[in-house]
Each structure stands twice: as structure tokens, then as C-alpha cells.
Amino acid sequence: MSAATTHRAPSELSKNELTSQPKSALAWLTVPALFFFVVFAVIPLIGVLILSFARWDGIGAIGAAGMENWTSVLADPDLYNSLGLTFLIMIVSWLVQTPISLLLGVFTAGTQRYRAALAVLYFLPLLLSSAAVAIAYKALLDPNFGLAMGLGLPFLAQDWLGVPQLALGLIIFVIAWQFVPFHTLIYQGGVRQIPKSLYEAAQIDGAGTIKQFFHITLPQLKYTIITSSTLMVVGSLTYFDLIFVLTGGGPGNSTRILALDMYLRGFRANLMGPASVIAVVLVVIGLALALFLQRLGGKDKQGSQLEGM
């Protein structure tokens, strides 16, 4: 497939580019990147669709399965459980992370020395891998030797990983702990690009701090909010590592999000066909969300908005 596209390129270009000769050579520079991307991303993307109609245990021969995988997975209540959980975690973590990141972003955009010092510490969680964060939280939550005991806060001594609602809440908290710093950085950058003149004008008009926040800061951050939200929402489809290490999908199936469901069906239950069906669902959701959020951003400002970020 990649060979076909690369071979077509020069002839097409020579038609378009007769006037500026040297530029046609530029097309070749994209070949290595395109090759890697096509072989290890585009072909697998097509492969996942094909495998969703196949029967394969991950080791033996691959056979045709017809619609079998699709009918069995679509009739499986576990799919809807995973789907619901994925959206629940996506929406609740968005609701938790966005206001916190926004406020911290505005806060750390200030010039005061102590804020810069705080910002240095805020970003520490970004240095840890999801596996490290999950392992650390398991230790932290030990009712006898963890935070609950250390801080003298008995309400923290719960069976966090044993009760479905608590496990879900814990995951949302840990996701926020890990990713709020990243989104704070994005908002900090956004706030720093708001022109000063807007605030000066507002001051002359007698607008207070709160009014300025809602009438200038927030509207000016519209595109930053959309960028951050897109990263959060599409990224939430891939919280695999954290949940895999922290809860393994449990207790029961109460934290088995789609990505985890795909992994467990494919590599634990050796049902690659049904796992591929889940993968296709994941791809479709990802694309749909990205397109939806792009619409929210409006069509007019795309080019310059991109630069603003």
C-alpha cells in the first residue's frame, strides 16, 4: 500500500509543479515518515477491522468467523458495561479536571515568585509513569500503614479497591492527580497569551476581578479549553495502564473500561476476534469525539487558533 502511494507521488507532482522544479524533490522527504505510519498505524487500523471478522486465539491459525464476533459481542452485556464506564470516567474526569486546571492555570500564570515555585512542585506527578502512580497509590491506600493512619483521617481507611463505587472514585481521583498538571500547563500558556489591553479596558469600565474572569479570561480561553478538553476526552480512551495496574478492572467488572476489556478479551481470554470488535468500537468513538469537538471549535478560526496554542 505504501509502495503504491509513493510511486504515484512523483508523477502527480510533476504535473502540478512544472514551474518550480526543485520542489518536486521535496515529496521524497515524506516517504520515511509515511512508510512507518502506513505500516505500523494505517495497516493495523485496517487489520483490526479484518480481524473483527476472524477467529484467532493469538497463537494458532486465523480463520474466518463471519459476523459471529460482532453478534456475540454486541449481545454481550459486558460491552455495554464497559461502554458506560468509559463514558462515565470520561465525563466525570472532564468535570473534575477542567475547573481545577483552569483555575490553577490562571493562578500559575501570575508573575509572583512563590507561584513559580509552586508550579515547579505541581508538575512533579508528570514525571511518574502511570504504572508507578498506580503502584504508589496502592501503598498509599493501605488502611493500616498508609495515609489514613499517617494523617489521622479515619474516613480514608476504606476498602478502596474492593468496593465498586470507591474503586471508580479512586480512579477518577488518581487520573486527576496525574493529569491536572498537564492541563494546568496548557491553560497557563493560554492565559499568558491574552492581550493586556482587554483587561485595561475592562478596568476603565469599572469591571471587577470576577467580572473580568468571566467576561475576558474565560471567553479568551475558548480555544484553549477546546484543546485541553479534546486531549482529555480522546486521552481518556487510553487510561489503560493506570487502571490495569491499579484495579485490573475490578472489583468484578466495575472498572473494566473499553481499552481494558479489549486487552483482557484478546490477551487473557485469547479471543482476538471479539477483542478486535471492541477495538473497532474504540476507534469509532475516538474519531466521532474528535470530530464533534472540532465542530465546537468552529470552522472559521482553525488556522490562527492552531498557532495560538
Added chain:
Amino acid sequence: MSTLLKSDPVTGSPGSPTSSVKAKQSLRTRMKRLNIPGGLGGWIWLAIIIIPIYYIVITSLKTSEGYFGQNPMALPASPTLENYQLVLEANFSTYFMNSVMVTLGSVIPTVLISFMAAFAIVRGRGRYLKFVNGVFLMGLAIPLQATIIPIYLMIIRLNLYDSLLAIMLPSIAFAIPLTVLILSNFIRDVPNELFESMRLDGCSDWQTMWRLALPLTRPAIVTVAIYNGLHVWNGFLLPLVLTQSPELRVLPLGLWTFQGEFSVNIPAVLASVVLSTLPILVIYVLGRRQLVSGLTAGFSK
């Protein structure tokens, strides 16, 4: 990310340089007034961040008597490095070297080939380049983890299963779209006159790319290299699925298996967490500014 999808490869960047100049001045007057609610929230968040990290570090320095006997938040009565010794004896140096190799082996090719592609997309014209750009932009919107099963199949068929190369190849492919996007944004900011003068001096595109575009976009290259490096360094799913042998484990995977084996020895488990983060912490201390800009990789340029 998808808000970036429609960016036109040809048009320039209106507005950005001027607004960033203005922004610098805007800070002082405005920010002093948001102090009270922002400050309170700021300190609360600091506590939320620091308390777990404090716990991880002090516990990793405790003996098991200290862990079971002391208050969990108290400083270790007799600090010890024996947990770290235990972790190092459990092959962590191998995991560390594997992580270094996988990270360098992914990031260097990614940045190199993405830079070439970005240069072509910005400087060239024609339907083919537009098409390539469109393919990469589409790649941004796809959760590439979903392709893990066909990747597993391909890696087996290529006889690469259970090798470090198996982790690198998909890592490179997954990182290309964003890297191309960010680098092309930076190359677009290079004034056209500079390219013109190179052309008048008789330089080929190839020479212009290495002698003009590369030096001028070096900060951006460092930024994307760090961003991609962190992702590969912390990556978990690809090593989990594509390798098997203990001697090929990368750090996150080693961490996970270590935790499984030593689950009763919490101080040692936490020492492994600290140890696996230490290299990145060193980078953070040495080049915080670069790392921070690398983390957002141009999302907030």
C-alpha cells in the same frame, strides 16, 4: 488535538507573534488581583500533590520495622538504603538500560523522519503533500492503542516478537503525527526571506533543510524529543504485549512485575517507584524549562 485537524499546510501564522509580546506585559497588573481564591486553591492542590510524594519517598527509606512500627507520615527513625539495594539487585539496571535503548531508538528516528516530512509539507506544494498532511492529521484523532492486536500479529509474523525493536517500531509510528504537526508549525514560523536567500545562494532543498531549517527549529526539536521520550519511557501497553522475557523488560514493566513479587515489602516497592522516576527527575532539575515546554509540546507555545 482535533481542533488542529483542519490546519492548512500552506497558510502562514497570523497573529501569534504580536499577541505573545503583548501577553508578557499583561501579567503583572492582572494577576495580582486574583490572589485570594486562587491562592487558597493553589495551596490546597500543593498539599494534594506533595503529601503522596512525601509518603512515597520517606517510606522507601524505612526499614520494615520502621514501616510497621512508626507513624506512616513520620520521618524514618533509622533511614536506610537497603530497599534501594534490593531493587538494584532485582535487575533494575537491565530494565533501565532497556528503557534507555527503547527511548533513544524510538525518539531519534521519529524526530529525524518527522522533521524531514514537516519540512516538505511546509515548503512544498501539490496534492500529494496535502494528502500526506491529511493522513497524519487523521492519525491524531485515532486512539492508536486500539491497533494493538494487529500490531501483535504483525510483530509475530516479522519474527520480532520478544525484542526491543518490537517496541520501537510501533512507538515511532504512533509518535509521527503529532511530531510532524508541531515541527511544521515551527518551520512555518521561519521567515520566507531566509529560505529565499538560501535559494539565491544556490543551495538545494536538502542543504536548506539541514543548514537553515534545522538550526532554527532546534528548540522545537528538543521539545518534541522530550515529549515523545517521556511517552516512550513511561509506555506500558506495547512492552506488555510485545515482549515476554524478563531480561527484555523496560522500567514500567519491571516495576509492575517487581510489585507483584514483592507485594509484602512496601518500602522496597516504593523504592522501585522512586528509582524508576529518578532519571526523569534529574532531567527535570537540570532542564526544567525545556522539559515543561516538552510536556505540552507546543499545545501552549
